[in-house]
Amino acid sequence: MSPITFDNSYARLPEQFYARQAPVPVTAPGPIRVNRHLAEQLGIDANWLSSEAGTQVVAGNAVPPGSEPLASVYAGHQFGGYNPQLGDGRAILLGEVLSHEGRRFDLQLKGSGPTPYSRGGDGRSPIGPVLREYIVSEAMHQLGVPTTRALAAVTTGDWVQRDGSLPGAVLARVASSHIRIGSFQYFAAQRDIESLQLLSHHVIDRHYPDAKNSDNPVLAMLEAIISRQAQLMAHWQLLGFIHGVMNTDNMLVCGETIDYGPCAFMDQFNPDQVFSSIDHAGRYAYRQQPAIAHWNLSVLAQALLPILDNEQERAVALAQKAINTFPDQFLQANTQGMARKLGLQAIKEQDTGLVEDLWQLMAEHTLDFTLTFRRLADLADKNTEAKSSVAELFEFPDSVQPWLERWHTRLAQESTSSTERQALMYRNNPVFIPRNHLVEAAIVSATDRGDLSTFDQLVDTLEKPYQYRKALALFATPPKPDQVVRQTFCGT
Ligand code: AMP
Ligand code: MG
Numbered sequence: 001m002s003p004i005t006f007d008n009s010y011a012r013l014p015e016q017f018y019a020r021q022a023p024v025p026v027t028a029p030g031p032i033r034v035n036r037h038l039a040e041q042l043g044i045d046a047n048w049l050s051s052e053a054g055t056q057v058v059a060g061n062a063v064p065p066g067s068e069p070l071a072s073v074y075a076g077h078q079f080g081g082y083n084p085q086l087g088d089g090r091a092i093l094l095g096e097v098l099s100h101e102g103r104r105f106d107l108q109l110k111g112s113g114p115t116p117y118s119r120g121g122d123g124r125s126p127i128g129p130v131l132r133e134y135i136v137s138e139a140m141h142q143l144g145v146p147t148t149r150a151l152a153a154v155t156t157g158d159w160v161q162r163d164g165s166l167p168g169a170v171l172a173r174v175a176s177s178h179i180r181i182g183s184f185q186y187f188a189a190q191r192d193i194e195s196l197q198l199l200s201h202h203v204i205d206r207h208y209p210d211a212k213n214s215d216n217p218v219l220a221m222l223e224a225i226i227s228r229q230a231q232l233m234a235h236w237q238l239l240g241f242i243h244g245v246m247n248t249d250n251m252l253v254c255g256e257t258i259d260y261g262p263c264a265f266m267d268q269f270n271p272d273q274v275f276s277s278i279d280h281a282g283r284y285a286y287r288q289q290p291a292i293a294h295w296n297l298s299v300l301a302q303a304l305l306p307i308l309d310n311e312q313e314r315a316v317a318l319a320q321k322a323i324n325t326f327p328d329q330f331l332q333a334n335t336q337g338m339a340r341k342l343g344l345q346a347i348k349e350q351d352t353g354l355v356e357d358l359w360q361l362m363a364e365h366t367l368d369f370t371l372t373f374r375r376l377a378d379l380a381d382k383n384t385e386a387k388s389s390v391a392e393l394f395e396f397p398d399s400v401q402p403w404l405e406r407w408h409t410r411l412a413q414e415s416t417s418s419t420e421r422q423a424l425m426y427r428n429n430p431v432f433i434p435r436n437h438l439v440e441a442a443i444v445s446a447t448d449r450g451d452l453s454t455f456d457q458l459v460d461t462l463e464k465p466y467q468y469r470k471a472l473a474l475f476a477t478p479p480k481p482d483q484v485v486r487q488t489f490c491g492t
Contacts, residue, residue, distance in 0.1 A: 003048045003057075004107070006066035006095035010177070013202060016187075016195055018070040023060025023092045024113025024123065028157025031055050032127075032169065032452060033134065033459065035151050042097050042105060042151070042174070049152055058154045058172045060092065060112040067094040071115035075189055076182030076249025077299060079283055084189055086182060086249050087117025090125060093178065104206060106178050107151070111170040126166035127155060128443040131455050132488075133171055133260040135442065139434045139462040140257055145235040146228070147257040148175040166447060175256055177206055181300045182249035188303035196307050207254045216318070218307050223322050226297050228255025230326055233290045234333035238341060239433070240266035240369035244276040244488060246284050246292045248299050262488040265433045266369045267478050269362040275436075275488040290334075294326045340428040341373050343380045343411055343421035354406055361400055368394060368478045370433050374468075377425035379404065380411065381418040390431060390468060393477055430465035431476045434458070436485035438475060 010017070034054070036046035048054050056062040063069055071088035078086075092115065094107045110133070111125030134150040141147050156168035179199070187195040204211045204221050211220035232255050236243065243250075244262035252258050262276035271287040279285075284292060301308075301319035309315035338355055339347045347355060362372055371394035378389045396404065411421060442455040461475045468476065479485070 002065040003054070004044055004064050004066065004095075004097060006064075006068070006107075007098060007104070008066075008068045008095040009104070009202065009206070010072070010093065010106075011068040011070055011095065013198060014195070016073075016192070017199070018072045018093075019087075019116040020069070021071045021092060021115045022063055022069045023094075023109055025061040026059050026113075026156035026158050026168065026170070029055045029059030029061060029170075030155040030157065032130070032153035032155060032446075033150075033456065035138070035149070038149055038151055038174065041099050042107075043100060044097070044151075054152070055154050058109065058152045059156060059170055060109055063094070069094055071117055072178060072183070073117060073186060074180050074182035074249055075186040076180065076247050077185075077296075078247045078249070079279075079281075082185075082189075083249075085117070085186070086119075088115055088178075089118040089121050090115070090123040091173075091178075104176070106173075106175045108173045108175065108178060109170055110173055111156075111168065122160065124156075124158070124160045124168050125170070126160045126162060127169040127446050128166065129261065130169035130171045131443050131446055132263075132439055133173070135439055135455070135458055135462065136260045136263060136434045137173075137257070138459060139432075139465065140241070142463055142465050143235075143239060143430055143433075145239070145241075145257060146232060146255050148173050148178075148252075150174075167450075175252065175258065176254040177203075177252065178258070179203055179253050180249050180258075181251045181253065181296055181303070182247075183253075184300055184303040185248060188306065191306075193306050196304070200304070200307060203253055216308070218304055219318050219322065222301060222304055222308070222319070223325070225253050225255065225300065226322055226326050227329055229293050229297055230329035231255070231333050232257065233293045233330050234337050236289055237286075237334055238337040238428075239430070240269070240286070242266060242273060242275055242284070242286050243289065244274075244279065244284055246289065246296065248296045251293070251296050253300070264436050264485070264488050267435060267484070268366040269359070269369045269372070270366065271359075271363060275486070277487045277489050290327075290330045293330075294323070297326060298323050337428070340424055342376065342407070343414070343416075343425045345414060345416065351410065354403075354410060357403055357406075361403055365397055365399070367396075370430060371476070371478065372396075373425075373429035374431045374476075376407070377422060377429045380425050381422035384419065384422065390476065393473060426466060431468045432461055432465045432472070434462060435475075435479065436488070437479035437483040440485050 034050045039046040073087040091110045092112045114123035151172040158168045159165040160168040208224045211217045214220035250259040264275040274285045305315045445451040445454040
């Protein structure tokens with residue numbers, strides 16, 4: 001019996017969707033970590049996954065029965081410039097598994113060797129990017145953000161050549177699917193209408209089955225994708241998450257966050273913050289993210305034109321109308337999320353100034369994004385403030401007092417009790433995020449000394465991002481000036 005039960009719907013699509021490609025074996029696989037809880041949800045025995053046999057599968061040295069390994073092909077706009085063929089250059093889709101709830105997930109290996117889409121790259125990954133993706137994607141999940149997830153990671157025993165020699169690793173990643181905006185672009189650019197149809201049927205079956213009941217299922221699919229991306233952008237903005245490389249090949253149509261390359265959470269609030277070492281123009285800065293998502297979705301709409309309507313003019317009108325709903329959908333999700341962060345049932349028109357002034361103060365005083373909101377949660381109920389206070393880590397400067405008084409006056413108008421308001425805020429303002437200096441420290445320990453304990457502690461801590469524990473205060477503390485990470489690098 002295979003340790004993993006596969007049902008590979010993508011592999012049943014015709015050959016123009018992918019290249020059959022097995023992972024390329026490595027020299028000496030060793031375990032890094034297994035996500036036992038996720039494994040069990042997927043019906044994969046966590047003990048097996050942690051065993052030598054499981055490690056061999058994650059490393060790509062053994063292909064389990066039922067797997068139909070392939071590299072998928074896609075195109076994409078990278079930093080605004082169109083590339084007609086990208087594809088999985090360092091990833092292999094092993095196949096799909098069904099969770100206990102009957103949900104379908106891709107099981108993919110990242111860093112598993114070259115494919116026909118490697119474009120001269122080695123198809124490998126150093127341990128750093130694998131750990132970064134493990135830490136940040138799992139943190140995002142625990143924070144409630146739709147995301148690809150980390151199932152397991154292993155070392156390869158091989159060296160990867162980048163600026164110098166770095167130890168190699170492979171990540172086993174799980175996603176609702178890996179179908180990107182760029183997957184649609186690939187066929188649209190070739191005027192391959194039949195494949196475009198097939199792909200949209202596949203996406204509708206898999207992610208948007210309700211669209212089938214619509215008069216125009218492709219339009220309904222587009223609208224649903226737009227809604228999910230609007231929600232996703234609100235999630236990111238409300239947590240101070242900066243993706244770093246929002247190319248159209250890095251946006252999944254299922255609405256999950258993917259590609260944790262040069263990503264980072266902000267420490268001090270700065271709306272113009274960019275971390276990516278290759279983003280010289282600030283295209284993917286924090287404040288730009290919703291607008292970039294909007295642009296990316298218009299690229300998707302454009303790709304779908306041939307199958308939206310037989311008549312081009314009508315197709316364009318339908319696409320335009322759908323795309324135009326994005327800003328409002330984002331604003332609504334963002335405003336609702338902001339209300340929860342501030343302990344309010346809703347943000348009313350007269351509250352706009354209060355919210356804007358807070359962002360202004362945060363920017364002016366370069367306040368820590370995460371601790372600002374967490375401290376506000378502490379202050380929401382003066383009776384219970386002592387219980388889980390981060391006052392030891394963060395206090396507002398005196399100049400914020402007038403704003404705090406305005407906020408308290410506003411809170412007093414709510415029909416909820418102060419205890420309820422505080423509970424709402426604690427559920428929506430994390431105290432533990434994958435701070436860059438902590439991620440960096442975990443990567444350095446593992447890369448330089450083969451020591452995974454820093455990584456493990458960080459992943460463990462981030463399993464409960466909303467629950468402050470005094471003993472773990474160091475994980476909630478902003479970086480000291482010499483610990484600040486100013487740049488992150490693509491996971492190549
Ligand atoms: P990314 O910046 O991670 O979204 O990658 C963009 C494209 O480059 C994708 O097609 C990747 O598969 C490919 N790529 C990135 N790194 C490598 C590598 N080391 N070897 C082969 N292909 C790569
Ligand atoms: Mg990518």
